[in-house]
Amino acid sequence: MAVEAEPTSLKLQRYSGFGSCGIPPLALFPSDWSFSGSGTDSGRPEENELQRSAAVVQGRSRHTVSDDLTPSLIIAVDGPAASGKGSIASRLAAHYGLPHMDTGLLYRAAGLKVLASGGDLGDADAATRAAESVTPGDLIDETALTSRGAGEAASRVASHPGVRAALLKLQQDFARQAGGAVLDGRDIGTVIAPDAPVKLFVTARPETRAHRRWLQLTGRGEAIAFDDMLADIIRRDERDAGRGAAPMVMADDAVLLDTTEMDIEAAFDAARRVVEAARVRHGF
Numbered sequence: 001m002a003v004e005a006e007p008t009s010l011k012l013q014r015y016s017g018f019g020s021c022g023i024p025p026l027a028l029f030p031s032d033w034s035f036s037g038s039g040t041d042s043g044r045p046e047e048n049e050l051q052r053s054a055a056v057v058q059g060r061s062r063h064t065v066s067d068d069l070t071p072s073l074i075i076a077v078d079g080p081a082a083s084g085k086g087s088i089a090s091r092l093a094a095h096y097g098l099p100h101m102d103t104g105l106l107y108r109a110a111g112l113k114v115l116a117s118g119g120d121l122g123d124a125d126a127a128t129r130a131a132e133s134v135t136p137g138d139l140i141d142e143t144a145l146t147s148r149g150a151g152e153a154a155s156r157v158a159s160h161p162g163v164r165a166a167l168l169k170l171q172q173d174f175a176r177q178a179g180g181a182v183l184d185g186r187d188i189g190t191v192i193a194p195d196a197p198v199k200l201f202v203t204a205r206p207e208t209r210a211h212r213r214w215l216q217l218t219g220r221g222e223a224i225a226f227d228d229m230l231a232d233i234i235r236r237d238e239r240d241a242g243r244g245a246a247p248m249v250m251a252d253d254a255v256l257l258d259t260t261e262m263d264i265e266a267a268f269d270a271a272r273r274v275v276e277a278a279r280v281r282h283g284f
């Protein structure tokens, strides 16, 4: 199992999280993801459509939602913006041959939908409707999804309980695929997959994270001053950690990984060792 492989999907490129350190693109859905078996029908047509369409778009199927009690390698990677969690999650998914979901994209898509319809990000009903209507087509425009504005919009709509409820089952079903999955976000280890056998909370100093994100955005032509980037990061941290619904918080049983002084290789190696220790502990 511990054989380095190509990422299962290279559908969406995201922030590298480590500036110009040569991070591979992050994956959203696995190339062979499908849902089957009982318990996968949410009763919400649009959600099931999203699940099925994602599988179809990505090709052949292999994974199925697990109905048995066999433990599976669910790896929960949480942490604040530009901590490197996405890059680490992507690398872990490639290494263990697991599907990977970048859950932030769902919130980004919902936020962009509200903005596109001229709505107010503070309007809980409008934001919930937007989240309920997210389809795979909303997850394709990489440039829009990874813009500074999308991150801010995502953080704002993510504070509405209705938005989180709308996106909950999709993420939980993804986590429960037979064989396991890697998910990164803010509440994976606490809400989406509280029983995950591996939980990482990835962080770094705000200045380091702001610098990484500043390099990424300016590198692709977005004009932004470093101080504004730092203010963005701090404001987003406060909002994500301070909201009432599923706040960003380290799970009691998560391992803290501070990447301030690490490049992606060092961070991935540290994360891989955490997973290996958990595999021994849980007998995977």
Ligand code: DC
Pocket (backbone or CB within 6 Å): 081, 082, 103, 104, 105, 107, 108, 151, 154, 155, 158, 159, 184, 185, 186, 187, 188, 236, 240
């Ligand atoms: O990981 P990201 O930067 O793409 O996330 C964008 C925003 O989405 C983040 O500021 C908060 C929200 N989010 C969330 O509330 N829960 C998640 N599991 C993932 C993202």
